[in-house]
Amino acid sequence: MKIREIIVVEGKDDTQNVKRSVEADTLETNGSAVNEDTLVRIRHAQEKRGVIIFTDPDHPGQRIRNIVSQAVPGCKHAFMPRHEAKAKHDKGLGVEHASPEAIREALSHVYSMSEIENSDITQEDLVEYGLVGGATSKALREQLGERLKIGYTNGKQLYKRLTMFQITREEFVDAMEEILNEEGK
Incomplete structure (x- = not known):
């Protein structure tokens, strides 16, 4: 599976696991304190190829997702269920622990966000x-x-x-x- 967009992940271990699972390029935020230099690179990636934000299914991952989404409009999003991201032998949780199948599944269901005023869900x-x-x-x-x-x-x-x-x-x-x-x- 080849991914055209650049995938934003949290760290090096995430990059390694994503690259084991799909053919893709990644950008790493290096944690939840996303700095301006990283945001500049992500903006450039969004302009050139598009971006998929693929962070861990935890609070820091959501924080990174929010920071990047606000700073770089138009990003796509991939989500992984928590049970797919759990480490087998320790208490770790993240993209780096997911199976290649789980990563491919998450990246095959990518969403674009939009702010719509009227939802028919109440x-x-x-x-x-x-x-x-x-x-x-x-x-x-x-x-x-x-x-x-x-x-x-x-x-x-x-x-x-x-x-x-x-x-x-x-x-x-x-x-x-x-x-x-x-x-x-």
Whole structure:
């Protein structure tokens, strides 16, 4: 699998694992303190070939994603479920621990974000499907994020993520119905 865009990752180990899995070029942020020089390189990459942000499914990874997205409009995003990014023998979590199959899967479902004013998904839908305010809300959001390939988010950010990735109400309802049916609810 060859990727045209340049993939933004957190570090050298991520680069090595991505390059073992796909034919691609990467840029490393070297952690969550993304400096201006790195942002200049990412902007240049976006202008020339496009950029896919592919960070770890944790808080620092989300922080990097937010910094780069705000500084470099138009980036695409790839997400990996947490269970695909866990190290086998230690407590590590990240792209560097994922299997080549998991990396290819994440990079085959890339999203462009856009700020759209009117989503046909409502906050009431999130409550109705138990995605906020319930004992199982976190687990449901994890499953939804994995199913829709938009990554995990907390309850406050879920609506924004669904809107930014232009998830339709039909896609949302279908995914939630599948999740709930699998759980026997």
